[in-house]
Amino acid sequence: MTESSSHHDSSSGQAEWQKSIDLPSERGASRLIMEELLDRLGEHGWASADIFSIHLAAEEAIVNAIVHGNKLSADKKVHVECFVSPTTVRIEITDEGDGFKPDEVPDCTQDDRLEVPNGRGVMLIHNFMTRVEYNEKGNRVLMEKVRDT
Amino acid sequence: MAQYRRIGVTQNNDVAIVSFNDKKILDEASIQELGAELFGLVEQQSMGDILLNFTNVEFLSSAALGKLITLDRKVKASKGRMKMCNIRPEIFEVFQITKLNKVFDIRKDETEAMTAFG
Numbered sequence: 514m515t516e517s518s519s520h521h522d523s524s525s526g527q528a529e530w531q532k533s534i535d536l537p538s539e540r541g542a543s544r545l546i547m548e549e550l551l552d553r554l555g556e557h558g559w560a561s562a563d564i565f566s567i568h569l570a571a572e573e574a575i576v577n578a579i580v581h582g583n584k585l586s587a588d589k590k591v592h593v594e595c596f597v598s599p600t601t602v603r604i605e606i607t608d609e610g611d612g613f614k615p616d617e618v619p620d621c622t623q624d625d626r627l628e629v630p631n632g633r634g635v636m637l638i639h640n641f642m643t644r645v646e647y648n649e650k651g652n653r654v655l656m657e658k659v660r661d662t
Numbered sequence: 663m664a665q666y667r668r669i670g671v672t673q674n675n676d677v678a679i680v681s682f683n684d685k686k687i688l689d690e691a692s693i694q695e696l697g698a699e700l701f702g703l704v705e706q707q708s709m710g711d712i713l714l715n716f717t718n719v720e721f722l723s724s725a726a727l728g729k730l731i732t733l734d735r736k737v738k739a740s741k742g743r744m745k746m747c748n749i750r751p752e753i754f755e756v757f758q759i760t761k762l763n764k765v766f767d768i769r770k771d772e773t774e775a776m777t778a779f780g
Contacts, residue, residue, distance in 0.1 A: 540690040565721065565752040572688055572723055622761040628735060630728030633760050637724060640759045 529598045530557070535590040536575065538583035538608075543575040546593055550604075553597045559660065566641035567602055567658055573634035574606045574654055582608030582652055605655045612651030664707065668696040671703070677779050678709040679772065687722040697729035701736060710742035713775050717748040727762065734766060743767070747775045 518532035530553045536542040550571065554564045575591060583589035589609040596603040621632045639645050642656040670681040680703070684692060703709045714730075737744040745767045749757070757763040769775035 562752055568721065569723065569756070576690075576723070576725070627761060627765050628731055630731045631724070633724040633727055637756065637759060 528557070529596065531594070531596045533592065533594045535592050536579070538579045538585050538587065538589045538591060540576075540579065540585070542579060542591070543572055546575075546595065547571065550595055550597070553595075554602065557597050557599045559599075559602070563658065563660065567604075570638040570641045570656055570658075571604050571606075573638055574604070574656065577634055578606050578608035578610075578652075578654075581613065582610030584610065600660050602658045603655065604657075605653065607653040610652050612648075614651055615647055664699075664702060666699050668692060669699050674776065675779075677711040677713050677776065678703055678707070679713045679715060681715050681717065682719050685718060685720045687719060687726040690725065693723070693725050693729060696726070697732065700729060700733045704733070704736045704740055704742065708740075710737075710740070711779055712737055712742065712744045713772065713779070714744070714746045715748050715772060716746060716750070716753065719753065720750070722753060722756070724760075727756070727760065731762070731765065743779065745769055745775045745778060747771050 516532065516534040518530070520528065520530050532546070532549070534546050536545055547568065551564060551568055554567060559567070575593065578591040579585065583591060592607040594603075594605040615635060618635050619626055619632060621627070621629060621636060626632070638654075638656060641658070643659045644655075644657040646655045647653065668683050670683065672679045680700070682696075684696075687693060687696065703712060712733075734744050747769045748771055749768060754763070754768070757766065757768065767778070769778055
């Protein structure tokens with residue numbers, strides 16, 4: 514596991530925090546970054562409802578990368594980059610899998626799929642974050658939340 | 663009575679009132695255990711009516727939603743009824759986004775839920 518983090522003042526004078534870390538492809542590995550991310554969000558003045566949303570989106574995306582992307586393979590890592598400022602949160606998650614096509618994830622809110630137990634993570638990510646983008650291969654997701662003014 | 667690690671169970675009339683021991687329901691192993699304990703209420707204890715009280719729950723992941731959906735199906739299949747109460751706004755929003763508020767019978771608190779059981 515490698516990691517680096519920095520805390521500095523930007524030109525606007527507002528403190529920013531960023532960190533990059535490689536997570537092992539094990540269930541529960543998200544906790545290696547999540548606690549610190551949540552602490553930093555609180556320190557940067559994010560409201561508890563926003564922190565809930567960001568927590569859920571990050572958790573779902575990291576679990577997807579570990580389980581569906583890297584298929585829990587011990588020799589693959591999930592690379593996570595976080596950026597937190599008082600107005601913007603950006604989280605980029607990259608796995609070493611074959612990628613997926615977000616458009617092909619079935620809509621779990623259709624009546625005939627409402628009671629299917631899985632497949633809700635991607636929908637929650639899109640609802641809770643301001644912007645969500647994937648690379649062409651589909652093994653990297655960039656999600657951003659901008660604080661409501 | 664069965665022993666539980668993830669839930670607490672009390673009975674009021676014929677309704678099993680279930681509370682959750684974990685504030686954050688997101689760890690995969692815990693969710694598996696939670697699912698097994700919840701399904702046991704229907705499959706081993708033959709409890710008909712179940713009320714899930716979310717007072718203690720601050721966070722749950724989509725994997726936990728999956729267990730709730732499966733539980734709801736098992737309860738309905740055994741002709742029981744399942745209701746939920748004391749859901750905080752952030753979690754209710756998760757139910758709204760996924761439209762599970764149309765699947766689940768969600769009540770404000772235990773009193774309202776118990777009245778609805780009749």
